[in-house]
Amino acid sequence: MNEPIQMVDLKSQYLKIKPEIDQALLSAVEGVAYINGPQVKSFAKSLQEYNKVTRAVTCGNGTDALQIAMMGLGFKPGDEVIVPAFTYIATVEVIALLNLVPKFIDVKEDTFELDYDQLESIITEKTVGIVPVHLFGQCSNMETINAIAKKHNLAVIEDTAQAMGAEYIFKDGTKAFAGTVGDVGTTSFFPSKNLGCFGDGGALLTQNAELGETLQIIANHGQRQKYRHETIGVNSRLDTTQAAVLEVKLKYLNDYSAARQKVARKYDEAFANIDGFITPKKAEYSTHVYNQYTCRIKNGKRNELKIYLQDKGIPSMVYYPIPVHLQEAYRVYGYNAGDFPIAERLCEEVLSFPIHTEMKDEVQDYIIENIVNFFKY
Numbered sequence: 270m271n272e273p274i275q276m277v278d279l280k281s282q283y284l285k286i287k288p289e290i291d292q293a294l295l296s297a298v299e300g301v302a303y304i305n306g307p308q309v310k311s312f313a314k315s316l317q318e319y320n321k322v323t324r325a326v327t328c329g330n331g332t333d334a335l336q337i338a339m340m341g342l343g344f345k346p347g348d349e350v351i352v353p354a355f356t357y358i359a360t361v362e363v364i365a366l367l368n369l370v371p372k373f374i375d376v377k378e379d380t381f382e383l384d385y386d387q388l389e390s391i392i393t394e395k396t397v398g399i400v401p402v403h404l405f406g407q408c409s410n411m412e413t414i415n416a417i418a419k420k421h422n423l424a425v426i427e428d429t430a431q432a433m434g435a436e437y438i439f440k441d442g443t444k445a446f447a448g449t450v451g452d453v454g455t456t457s458f459f460p461s462k463n464l465g466c467f468g469d470g471g472a473l474l475t476q477n478a479e480l481g482e483t484l485q486i487i488a489n490h491g492q493r494q495k496y497r498h499e500t501i502g503v504n505s506r507l508d509t510t511q512a513a514v515l516e517v518k519l520k521y522l523n524d525y526s527a528a529r530q531k532v533a534r535k536y537d538e539a540f541a542n543i544d545g546f547i548t549p550k551k552a553e554y555s556t557h558v559y560n561q562y563t564c565r566i567k568n569g570k571r572n573e574l575k576i577y578l579q580d581k582g583i584p585s586m587v588y589y590p591i592p593v594h595l596q597e598a599y600r601v602y603g604y605n606a607g608d609f610p611i612a613e614r615l616c617e618e619v620l621s622f623p624i625h626t627e628m629k630d631e632v633q634d635y636i637i638e639n640i641v642n643f644f645k646y
């Protein structure tokens with residue numbers, strides 16, 4: 270291999286659309302409206318149209334988006350929010366920051382989503398919301414989650430940071446984009462996300478016009494009109510330059526999803542018959558856009574495989590090595606080892622392999638050959 274293999278190849282992705290991106294960036298720079306420039310409004314509209322939602326609100330990053338969602342929904346200190354024990358820390362961090370109480374729930378071992386079968390058993394009179402995380406690029410079981418939420422009058426915030434462009438498939442066969450099925454969907458435009466910018470960025474999606482307006486106001490210091498602060502808000506903005514980049518890249522999002530799916534299919538076929546190697550399960554209620562291609566490596570071999578591949582110049586990543594309830598900062602909530610056995614086991618088993626939109630056949634062949642060899646000998 271001439272170039273080092275990477276988990277995500279952002280350089281090749283940029284080079285492929287360089288003239289368009291450079292033009293968009295130059296125009297944003299020359300326009301000098303660096304904050305809230307016309308590109309921000311235009312991108313919010315394009316994002317809204319793409320996702321077929323009533324309102325898309327842009328913000329500074331995916332973590333802010335979660336916080337703004339919880340503020341917009343009126344969650345108050347002491348309220349309980351249900352969140353999977355196996356997720357990226359941001360999902361839980363904002364719950365803690367707002368003095369809400371995270372109520373962890375175990376996950377499904379094959380799809381990595383929160384275990385909706387356990388939801389009803391942890392709902393209390395203090396519960397106000399559920400945050401399904403569409404982990405690694407596939408939607409959680411939204412119809413089941415929404416039905417339980419409706420029954421108990423809870424809000425549903427879809428953490429869609431890893432699943433932009435995935436589609437939820439309803440039982441009647443109709444589809445809706447990830448992040449548009451609950452009350453609010455939040456997302457991140459971190460560079461390695463399926464729709465990534467050249468820095469930080471985020472957004473919220475909602476079908477509720479009134480809530481959408483509230484979210485927009487909160488993201489902008491709680492003001493609708495300049496210097497009239499109707500509610501406590503935050504300063505969370507998508508930069509004009511980032512909006513310019515995203516406007517270009519949104520046009521390619523479906524192609525990007527297809528490219529990731531092609532890489533995943535090839536991996537799926539290559540690894541189908543390896544004992545102790547479990548490829549990602551595809552849920553019947555979602556398409557998968559593979560922000561990560563995350564497998565489960567059984568029999569305690571995960572770390573050995575990781576080191577073996579590293580020696581061959583192949584990166585792999587453990588998303589995530591420690592479940593949230595066992596992270597030091599979150600021990601104050603009183604959870605212990607053994608509370609969420611599947612989340613804890615997944616942290617020992619999961620391994621994510623390189624996947625991105627510009628994967629070359631020869632590179633993927635080399636990765637596959639080495640993984641297969643590891644299990645052969």
Ligand SMILES: Cc1ncc(COP(=O)(O)O)c(C=O)c1O
Nearest residue numbers: 330331332357359428430457459
């Ligand atoms: C599941 C999930 N939620 C939230 C976030 C936070 O997004 P950001 O890094 O843009 O704040 C991420 C980012 O990695 C994520 O993966």
